[in-house]
Amino acid sequence: MNDIQQIENPLSQNFTIKSLLKFAFPTILMMIFMGLYTVVDTIFVARFVDTNALSALNIVCPVINLIVGIGTMLATGGSAIVARKMGAGKYKRASQDFTLMIGTAVLLGVLFAIFGTIYIEKIIWGLGASSILFPYCKEYLFILLLFTPASILQVLFQNLIVTAGRPTIGMLLGVSAGITNILLDYIFMVPLQMGLKGAAFGTGIGYLLPAVIGVLFFSTKKSSLSFRKPVIDISVLAESCTNGFSEMVSQASTAVTTFLFNQIMMKLLGENGVAAITIIIYLQFLLSTLYIGFSMGVAPVISYNYGKEDRKQLKNIFSICMQFIIVISILVFGLTFVFGSPLVCIFSEKGTPVYEITRNGFLIFPYSFLFCGLNIFSSAAFTALSNGKLSAFLSFLRTFGLIMILLLTLPNLFGVIGVWLAVPIAELFTMIVALIFLYQNREKYHYG
Numbered sequence: 001m002n003d004i005q006q007i008e009n010p011l012s013q014n015f016t017i018k019s020l021l022k023f024a025f026p027t028i029l030m031m032i033f034m035g036l037y038t039v040v041d042t043i044f045v046a047r048f049v050d051t052n053a054l055s056a057l058n059i060v061c062p063v064i065n066l067i068v069g070i071g072t073m074l075a076t077g078g079s080a081i082v083a084r085k086m087g088a089g090k091y092k093r094a095s096q097d098f099t100l101m102i103g104t105a106v107l108l109g110v111l112f113a114i115f116g117t118i119y120i121e122k123i124i125w126g127l128g129a130s131s132i133l134f135p136y137c138k139e140y141l142f143i144l145l146l147f148t149p150a151s152i153l154q155v156l157f158q159n160l161i162v163t164a165g166r167p168t169i170g171m172l173l174g175v176s177a178g179i180t181n182i183l184l185d186y187i188f189m190v191p192l193q194m195g196l197k198g199a200a201f202g203t204g205i206g207y208l209l210p211a212v213i214g215v216l217f218f219s220t221k222k223s224s225l226s227f228r229k230p231v232i233d234i235s236v237l238a239e240s241c242t243n244g245f246s247e248m249v250s251q252a253s254t255a256v257t258t259f260l261f262n263q264i265m266m267k268l269l270g271e272n273g274v275a276a277i278t279i280i281i282y283l284q285f286l287l288s289t290l291y292i293g294f295s296m297g298v299a300p301v302i303s304y305n306y307g308k309e310d311r312k313q314l315k316n317i318f319s320i321c322m323q324f325i326i327v328i329s330i331l332v333f334g335l336t337f338v339f340g341s342p343l344v345c346i347f348s349e350k351g352t353p354v355y356e357i358t359r360n361g362f363l364i365f366p367y368s369f370l371f372c373g374l375n376i377f378s379s380a381a382f383t384a385l386s387n388g389k390l391s392a393f394l395s396f397l398r399t400f401g402l403i404m405i406l407l408l409t410l411p412n413l414f415g416v417i418g419v420w421l422a423v424p425i426a427e428l429f430t431m432i433v434a435l436i437f438l439y440q441n442r443e444k445y446h447y448g
Contacts (some may be wrong), residue, residue, distance in 0.1 A: 014313065015301065017320050024297030026171030027162050031293030035286035037178035037206065038442075042282045042318075044185045045199050046347045051117055051275040053196050057351055058137030058262055058278035059129045062255030063116065063141060067148055069251025070108055071155030071245045072102050076299065076383050077240035078156075083300045084386065087307030088219060092228065098160060098218075100230035104237055105156050109149030116145040117190060126205065128263050132271065140200045147204030150211040157214030163300040164225040169217065173210045176202050180207030202261040217298070242388045249392045255402030261419065267417055276357035277367075279347045280365055284423070291373040294324065295380035302384035311446040318447040321377060330375040357416070364420040371427035372398070378434040385445050390437055404425035 013019065022440045048055045072284035078101040085094040115125065124137045143149075154177070188198025218227050232396045241248075256413050258281065265273030298321055334341070340362035342351075348355040375398050382391035410418030410425075 001032070012342050015317060015320070017323075020298065020317060020320050021324070022166060022422045023301065024294050026167040027297030028290060028293035030158065030171040031289040031296065032286075033175050033178045035289035037181045038280050039286045040182050041185060041199055041203055042278065044189050046275075048189045049195050049199075051348070053136050053140075053272055054278050055271050055274040056133045056140060058258060058281065059133055059142045059362065060124065060137050060144075060272060061258050061278075061281070063123065064144065065255035065258065066114060067109075067151050067397065068155060069248040069255075070112070071105065071152035072159075072239065072251060074105050074152075074240055075156045076149035076291060076296075076380070077242065077388065078379075079159050079300060080303045080384050080386055081236065081240055082160065083163050083303035083384075084307035087304040088227075093231075095225050095228040096231045097233070097236045098225050099227050100233065100236060101129070101151070101240060102156060102218075102227070103230065105152045106149050109152040112152075113145050113148040116148065117142060120145070122297070127259060128266065129359050130266070130271070133274075134194055134267065141395070142198045143197060144204055147207050150204070150207040153211035153214060154207050154209075155211055157217070158224065159296060160206070161217065162297060163219075163303075165399055167297060173213055173269035175205045176213075177210045177214040180209050225386060239386075249395045249400070253396060257400060257407065260404065264407060264411055264419060265416075268295075268419075269409070272353045272357060273416075275348070275354045279344065279358045280361050283336075283343060283362075284365070284368070286441060287336060287369060288372060288376065290328060290332060291376040294321075294328075295377045298384035299380050299384040303386075306385055306445065314447040317408045321381070322374075323421045325373045325377050332369045332373070333366055336362070336369060340366065362418070364417070365423060368427045371424070371431040375427060375430045375434050378438060381447075382437070382441075387419070387441075387445075388442070394430060394434055394437070394444030398426055398430035402429055 015023070042054060042057060045057060078098065082094045082098050087096070098133060120138060120142055124134060124141065127137075129137045158434050160169055161167070161173065182201035184205055185199055188202055189196045192198060193200070218225060221286055240258070261277045261281070264275045298317065302314065305317065341359055342361060344355055346356045348358065375394060379394040380389045382388075382394070396448075403422050405421035406425055408420070410421055412418070414421065
């Protein structure tokens, strides 16, 4: 039975440039669409509520980062374990471990929702909300916390459907959820005039749809992964968390740096500054989804061939990945540098204070896209190779360690320009470290 499954599993094919990109494409498209509908949320809020509501989204963003971090940690760390065991032909145990991770995710989601709603006011004040922004923050965050279990599950299912060798279904899941979110945002915020509550409900239901469909998908026995009675093995959860810790580090670090960005911009330029950094952060996420989606798409392939000990395929896959990252990094940089003004205009009308602040930032910020692609892929690759420590270090470096130092120094020297310089400089230095790690470990993992 294992042999039959292994032949049928798309992860076991001999990949070429065309077939690897074809395999990863649904995940890339899914992530781009997820980024798109996340950005549409902010556009609706900016256009149909006001820029204070837009600022409030970024104030509570660290809480959302932590929720996504929990899901991503279990998803990426668990995916590496599951794909490795599938590569070794242990399909039953892979499904049992998968089920254990899903149950753990639901439990963590419920606990986060309960404690988040109990301490919501303390959390919002602690995140630095002004008295003007506080009611916006509370209104939005309270509703979103109710959907925490669904939020964590949709992250898990989007990763693990790819691991099950069905990336197209993952893409359809993400696209359908995104379309639902956009439509509900419009219905709730324009005809029904629900304001920020409408945005929160639209996003929450957007989380719920892929969570429900994911449960139904894995309840069937037609996939190489399905729900089975789990073996309560703490070591599996520990390895999942340790291996995927880099993604948790990345999200937790993003939460802290977002908080710091907000504090600095509030001090330098007030609520308009926070609105501007909100636009920049959401655009960064949208444009980074190309790298994230590609890395998510190829990670199970790397894990599978690592578990299978197919050195030739690992070398081939890494070679293709590096070529893709270089080409796309140059392309994304060029497009963002040229079309910065039209992108900013989507959020804020030309001539407004928020537009002018954001546009100035977009003259510097696009340089980060030259470097972040390789950093995102390297971190994902080391997670796929079950080296959570190197992956976590790279994530920590680019999303927290360097940015924290730069944000605490550069604004004091250069004002707002120092804020815009922090991310590109952090990505550049992280890329240098990532290249060193890739070179040093090429023989250990046999990809070079």
